[in-house]
Amino acid sequence: MTAQNQTQKNIIVRILNMNTSGQSGGRSLPLWRQLLLQVLALAILASVMFPIMYIITMSLSSSERRPSQLQLIPKEISFVAYKQVLDRPTGNPVTFNELLRNSFVLSMGVGVVALGIAVSAAYAFSRFKFKMREVLMVLVFIPLLMPAVGLSTPLYLLLNQVQVKECKDGATAILPFTECADGSKGKLQFNLRDSLFGVGIAMTASALPFAVWNLKGYLDTIPRELEEAAAIDGADANQTFWQIVIPLAVPQLAVTFFLGFIGHWQEFVLTWLFLSQPKDYTLAMTLYNMTGQYANAIPWNRFAAMAVIVALPVAVVYIALQKNIVGGLTTGSVKG
């Protein structure tokens, strides 16, 4: 009995304490252990796939009601829900293409702007020694400590004060810079807070410090020999930056951009707080809009179809870039 226990314990120990180098040697895995590990891997796979299959199955159903029985393999394959979502995503008169465009413009815009500004700052922090370097670096990284929700109050209040109004006498006033001559309130034409542009500004505020941090970490790992060689050959700092550093940093630029893109694509906090007009809604907001207070009122198949549509593009790229993304996230902190 004890001997048997001993062997059982040994098996577990041996499974958990395998050679972990991951380089394939000549030794092959004994079949019994292969099978055992396969069972384990499949069990994990099942637990990972369970919620995902649940959503996919629901999206392929033609019934709006939540399945009362647990169903993981679709019984019917109907694209009704997808068609409905693409034709008329919400009760509001806004088309799927408009939602997609809003999401895309917002994520792309914020990603590109943040990256463009961040890369030069990251370069300065990584390569130059100058007065106030430490102080300025702390200043840039301080906002990283603030969760997006934390900065939302002042941004909301400040952006909300920028408004374009049509006065009674036909003139246009841009608050807070100009006001209507007769002191009247005027008709609201545009509120920066309630626009995609305003949300974009708010999102950039939190995206920028992260981009600087992430890029600086990577630039620190690029050996300086190339730049030194370029300097000997007579290149000035600008040429080095554009012709040596930027090309070398392209993988990390892509990763930083994509990480930001995922975050902004799924962004909910700021968009839901700032935007009130259905024409400005994003895909993520529409998804939330579908889940009401009561589970029975949710059009489950359409919600699931929308979820698949929102998640799919991100999922495909993430899996393709998996290695770079994780490498990119950790280089900033691991080195040293």
Add this chain to the structure above:
Amino acid sequence: MAVVKSSFKKTKMMSAVLPYVYLLPAFLIMGVITFYPLIYQVIISFTNFESKHLLLGLKSPDLEFIGLKNYIDIFTAALPVENFNFFRVLEFNFWWALSNVILHVPAGVLIATLLNTEGLWFKRLYRAAYILPVVVPPLVVATVWTNIFDERYGAMNQLLTNISMTLFGGTGPVYIRWFEDVKPPIPGFLPGAPLTLAYYAMMIANFWLGWPFMSVVATGALQSIPKDLYEAASIDGATGSQQFWGITVPLLRPAMIPAAVYGFTLSFNLFNFVFFMTGGGPARSTELLVTFAYNLVRNLRWYGVAAAFAVIIFGVALVVFLITNRITRATQNYQEA
């Protein structure tokens, strides 16, 4: 000769100014959209700013400076909000982040080790599939898991019913109200911040969400461990378990500690998931600092209180950062490294 000298002088002057030129765009933009709002936030936090002050802002005639009242109200639970106690929320928030990381990191390492076994079939398939939880939008994850924990239709209660009927001879269906029950199942587990069933449900769901990232990080680190080390160890007669603790674990540490710190901060501010899954309920027992802050702005519209709360969150984050920075030293620059 003189030409060379003057151009040398010029480059020297240039290189003194250059870093600031590179920094200028970032600081211009951040000045307007980050630093100014942060200062504005501090000012607002000393006022009774509400919806009626939205248009005129600080110029509103009836805006009052009320000193530290907002801060005192938050700390002494004097806000007219039910079931709100700042220190309980803070304690829960810390415990939530910590307990998540404690579970995710070892699970990630073990699963990465499993996937790193030589000659394991379908490795690539598993690696691709195991990353899926990371890419599903948080709202979808939360909705699916809310469904799984649904008291009547949920998979969890059905599973528990099956287990209780087949293994323990249970007679009726298991009917656990995961998100409504306010009575902590393990009383006194976390003194001062009772953990309701909703916490455990969230832990299970977030475990599903959290370990894959740790496993990807661990996989990368495992692959960079030279195989010779294991060969040398086994020649010296080290057992599998000795190799694991003596080689694998120490060599994984430099990669896993930053990942754990990252995971901690992520869980600490896990707004989306918590907001969508429990909304902080029941009775605010699963409220995080960020979800409460959101509530203050979006629903209650007490901008002054919200600003004070955000300043407090910032202070908490600063403390967390100083501690974690000690661990990772992420701000070390190239020259020092």
